[in-house]
Amino acid sequence: MARVCSIRGSKVRVGRRIHRSGLAKKKGGIGRHVTKTVKRTVAPNLQTKRIYVPELDRYVKVKLTAKAIKTINKNGAYVTLKKAGII
Structure with missing residues (x-):
């Protein structure tokens, strides 16, 4: 699913994660440099x-994010699920 x-x-x-190399100037190096970016996935907080x-x-029974659960608590189950077209 x-x-x-x-x-x-x-x-x-x-998204991308920045990969840095080198020693910081504070620690006696010549500074940190971005050498490449690495692909990564950012998953929603689903329950x-x-x-x-x-x-x-x-x-x-529905699959929801944590933010959607807050929306249901605020607006009510029937209104929220009806607006989403689940019921």
Whole structure:
């Protein structure tokens, strides 16, 4: 299953990590230099949750990011899931 949030649509992003070499000037070197960049992935903080929806009187199982869980706590389960098109 894809690593995508059901509500926000957050997914794995690709970024770069800078690789530096050399000794810092403070430590007696000639300074640090960027020699290359290395690809890396940044994954969202996903969790699978069973959320109880009182209006429907049932549980809904969804894959959410931590930020989406905060949104559900703030706006309510039914409103948030309805807006996302899950129910």
